[in-house]
Amino acid sequence: xxxxxxxxxxxxxxxxxxxxxxxxxxxxxxxxxxxxxxxxxxxxxxxxxxxxxxxxxxxxxxxxxxxxxxxxxxxxxxxxxxxxxxxxxxxxxxxxxxxxxxxxxxxxxxxxxxxxxxxxxxxxxxxxxxxxxxxxxxxxxxxxxxxxxxxxxxxxxxxxxxxxxxxxxxxxxxxxxxxxxxxxxxxxxxxxxxxxxxxxxxxxxxxxxxxxxxxxxxxxxxxxxxxxxxxxxxxxxxxxxxxxxxxxxxxxxxxxxxxxxxxxxxxxxxxxxx
Amino acid sequence: xxxxxxxxxxxxxxxxxxxxxxxxxxxxxxxxxxxxxxxxxxxxxxxxxxxxxxxxxxxxxxxxxxxxxxxxxxxxxxxxxxxxxxxxxxxxxxxxxxxxxxxxxxxxxxxxxxxxxxxxxxxxxxxxxxxxxxxxxxxxxxxxxxxxxxxxxxxxxxxxxxxxxxxxxxxxxxxxxxxxxxxxxxxxxxxxxxxxxxxxxxxxxxxxxxxxxxxxxxxxxxxxxxxxxxxxxxxxxxxxxxxxxxxxxxxxxxxxxxxxxxxxxxxxxxxxxxxxxxxxxxxxxxxxxxxxxxxxxxxxxxxxxxxxxxxxxxxxxxxxxxxxxxxxxxxxxxxxxxxxxxxxxxxxxxxxxxxxxx
Numbered sequence: 001x002x003x004x005x006x007x008x009x010x011x012x013x014x015x016x017x018x019x020x021x022x023x024x025x026x027x028x029x030x031x032x033x034x035x036x037x038x039x040x041x042x043x044x045x046x047x048x049x050x051x052x053x054x055x056x057x058x059x060x061x062x063x064x065x066x067x068x069x070x071x072x073x074x075x076x077x078x079x080x081x082x083x084x085x086x087x088x089x090x091x092x093x094x095x096x097x098x099x100x101x102x103x104x105x106x107x108x109x110x111x112x113x114x115x116x117x118x119x120x121x122x123x124x125x126x127x128x129x130x131x132x133x134x135x136x137x138x139x140x141x142x143x144x145x146x147x148x149x150x151x152x153x154x155x156x157x158x159x160x161x162x163x164x165x166x167x168x169x170x171x172x173x174x175x176x177x178x179x180x181x182x183x184x185x186x187x188x189x190x191x192x193x194x195x196x197x198x199x200x201x202x203x204x205x206x207x208x209x210x211x212x213x214x215x216x217x218x219x220x221x222x223x224x225x226x227x228x229x230x231x232x233x234x235x236x237x238x239x240x241x242x243x244x245x246x247x248x249x250x251x252x253x254x255x256x257x258x259x260x261x262x263x264x265x266x267x268x269x270x271x272x273x274x
Numbered sequence: 275x276x277x278x279x280x281x282x283x284x285x286x287x288x289x290x291x292x293x294x295x296x297x298x299x300x301x302x303x304x305x306x307x308x309x310x311x312x313x314x315x316x317x318x319x320x321x322x323x324x325x326x327x328x329x330x331x332x333x334x335x336x337x338x339x340x341x342x343x344x345x346x347x348x349x350x351x352x353x354x355x356x357x358x359x360x361x362x363x364x365x366x367x368x369x370x371x372x373x374x375x376x377x378x379x380x381x382x383x384x385x386x387x388x389x390x391x392x393x394x395x396x397x398x399x400x401x402x403x404x405x406x407x408x409x410x411x412x413x414x415x416x417x418x419x420x421x422x423x424x425x426x427x428x429x430x431x432x433x434x435x436x437x438x439x440x441x442x443x444x445x446x447x448x449x450x451x452x453x454x455x456x457x458x459x460x461x462x463x464x465x466x467x468x469x470x471x472x473x474x475x476x477x478x479x480x481x482x483x484x485x486x487x488x489x490x491x492x493x494x495x496x497x498x499x500x501x502x503x504x505x506x507x508x509x510x511x512x513x514x515x516x517x518x519x520x521x522x523x524x525x526x527x528x529x530x531x532x533x534x535x536x537x538x539x540x541x542x543x544x545x546x547x548x549x550x551x552x553x554x555x556x557x558x559x560x561x562x563x564x565x566x567x568x569x570x571x572x573x574x575x576x577x578x579x580x581x582x583x584x585x586x587x588x589x590x591x592x593x594x595x596x597x598x599x600x601x602x603x604x605x606x607x608x609x610x611x612x613x614x615x616x617x618x619x620x621x622x623x624x625x626x627x628x629x630x631x632x
Contacts, residue, residue, distance in 0.1 A: 037613045053625050060628070112494070117503050134442055136503070137489040219489025220448055223628050235345045235450065236620045237613060 026250065032243035045244035054228070054245070061224040065207035068146045072203050073196065075147065076154035080195075083155070084162045093159060100152040108216040111145050112136060115217075137219035145217045146207060154199035161195030162188070197260040205253050225249055311359040311551040312337035314347060316538070317493060318516070319362065319411075321571035328558050334551045342492065343449070351376055357547035360555050365400040365537045368407050369610035377406040378542040384553035387560035394599070395537065395577035400607070407539035408556050411574040413511035414535055414597065414605060415452055416528035420521070423505035432460035432529045435506065440486045445498055445507040448490045450616075450623035451608060452534065453480065456508060459531045466609045470618075477622045484630030499524060510536075511595055515573030526594045528605070535605035537577075 036042040115136040125131030209226030232242030341347040344367035455465040457476030514526035562580035569576035
């Protein structure tokens, strides 16, 4: 393939695709962010973003996204590790992935029922002698549901990188006298770190802009940047401000991608599913 | 590689078949007779049987789509690419659509049933002479509450919502003008205030309601109240009627400081493809029997005098949903405040959501 002179020709569709669906939208967002309500050029949107409301919204979005990501890792890492040890890996993996095929809205509505005052969660609490508690529309329910939704996206990359580790390396580590903790710390963890990084990218960035769950599960008591963008576009019709928030979201994403990017050749450890 | 090609071919084949079927279906429905119209309405805002009846009577097939806010409806029509023939915006949205030249004028000759409408609802300030819009439903904003979950608490005033006994019991509707408007009303200001001092005061007052606020949500309110998950909700009269339909304990009241009186009217967007069919549909909805059946189903108040005569007097005599004219005096209609003010209302609403004291 490498010597094929017509190779650049094959790339044309991809260039067109990237130009139309990646570069053009970002350029448009950037362009709109400098327009005010009447369509005139302005820097006011950026000035407005640094007002206290949006700054605090950014901070709280980051805080919730951080919590969601950390809890997701805490659950997903051991799960992925255990998965690599089981007999029917692919079956278990499929069972974990299947829920992510169900529409997000459907899952959110299901949780409204589960967490309701008369829902199964409170029934269980009551038989245990506690409650009923207000579970729905709290920080707890918001984080719980978000973590639940994101778990497959964290398990998958971590599983892939753990699964690719050559077992001979672990045996070697053991043979050389390392305890299982040291083996994990010095061999398994560094080799699977890229899976964790990919997982963080797949969870943290979408978590910054969650907006369906903020309304249905958190009752709009948690406000993220996603909520603000939706409102600016659909309700206020201030596309300029909506785009400005989106520009910042893109900037945050780039920063996070850079922080979690792969510096060494280790890229082969992840990204490729199966 | 072979598998990928095979999969791609399979997807293309399935898509082609689906495309063919869709085309065939559209063709068959179009050949029946009077063509088709597409209606763009709020969710849960028509008796579906009436659509069937209209299709049978006129041979015009109806494509029915729904929206959940005036703003999203306007955005969609404004962007073009749609051919909605009839839409049901609220009064301030109609004003704005008129300004933006998005509406097709009504031909009153084609609407003989217009005489069924109570003159009170005609020739209103947002559309003098009903040049562009025809009344569909009207209603108020108020407080729905479930006395069985409350200890004798009543709601004469908006201020009652701040009562400390209501901790975590109040649901608010997720709409900036309703919530900020409630804050303004509770202070005795106008719903249409553009005074930054008044707006600031209202927002600050709303923030102190934080501990009582259970959630700020949309159509889910009805389900929440029905299932007694919450005791109190600030919502539209029709949503309250929906709740009461299932849960008879629920009551509805419009606080004495005043509130919002709103009208949803039928309009024909400029982008309509079948203006004649649209008129036929609007005239059909104005028919006394049809309007009565629709009002029974939807639960909002009908402006159709002849329809009211056909309905259960227990329903139409209920002052909570059909407030007499002297009560309507206390109520205010939303004015189109312009995009800039709308932006400020929304920013304050966002600030309220973020700063609610817990």
